[in-house]
Amino acid sequence: MERQAKIMDKVTLGSTGITVNKNGFGALPIQRISEGEAAALLIKAYDNGINFFDTARGYTDSEKKIGLSLSGVRKKIYIATKTPAANDHAFWEDIAELSGDFCRGCGYCLPCPAKICIPIAARMSLLMKRSPESFYLGKEARESMAHVEDCTDCGHCKAHCPYGLDASKLVRENWEKFKKIMV
Numbered sequence: 001m002e003r004q005a006k007i008m009d010k011v012t013l014g015s016t017g018i019t020v021n022k023n024g025f026g027a028l029p030i031q032r033i034s035e036g037e038a039a040a041l042l043i044k045a046y047d048n049g050i051n052f053f054d055t056a057r058g059y060t061d062s063e064k065k066i067g068l069s070l071s072g073v074r075k076k077i078y079i080a081t082k083t084p085a086a087n088d089h090a091f092w093e094d095i096a097e098l099s100g101d102f103c104r105g106c107g108y109c110l111p112c113p114a115k116i117c118i119p120i121a122a123r124m125s126l127l128m129k130r131s132p133e134s135f136y137l138g139k140e141a142r143e144s145m146a147h148v149e150d151c152t153d154c155g156h157c158k159a160h161c162p163y164g165l166d167a168s169k170l171v172r173e174n175w176e177k178f179k180k181i182m183v
């Protein structure tokens with residue numbers, strides 16, 4: 001009974017107007033368990049009254065696990081995350097990724113008549129943030145990315161992307177960033 005009363009305690013976060021359960025869920029440790037285990041834990045926390053989940057870009061797949069597990073109750077929970085972005089551009093890129101406007105690399109948009117490897121080209125800047133740049137700046141990667149210049153705007157990729165992404169726009173944006181890094 002005492003435990004239940006404690007769980008129901010609420011707190012308002014500063015001047016945000018957001019009132020949540022005092023017991024928040026720190027999502028750092030779910031990096032170390034499987035997606036299924038994380039889902040069971042997150043849903044159990046939600047079912048027991050927790051509606052505030054704290055994660056970070058740096059917690060590897062923690063954000064993803066929260067998304068996979070709690071998307072069905074997204075409007076009933078609050079998620080706080082943190083970014084190491086050092087400038088406006090990197091910050092807004094993170095926001096775009098979190099809001100779903102990013103390529104998942106599934107490949108349903110292929111084949112591309114211009115031979116663009118869309119699943120890689122459309123998320124090159126994200127991949128480069130997570131892996132050593134040297135891996136993506138080799139001769140093979142440069143030649144592959146250069147195919148973006150051959151895009152004819154045929155529309156095949158956009159018509160076949162299950163996420164409704166404008167893939168040709170994404171590959172062009174990534175190509176422009178890639179060229180700047182190549183210089």
Ligand code: SF4
Pocket residue numbers: 111112113114115116118150151152153154155156157158167168171
């Ligand atoms: S619009 Fe461009 S990137 Fe998309 S399939 Fe056509 S040629 Fe390839």
Ligand code: SF4
Pocket residue numbers: 102103104105106107108109110118119122157160161162163165167
């Ligand atoms: S553009 Fe869409 S279909 Fe193509 S790889 Fe990315 S998410 Fe998949």
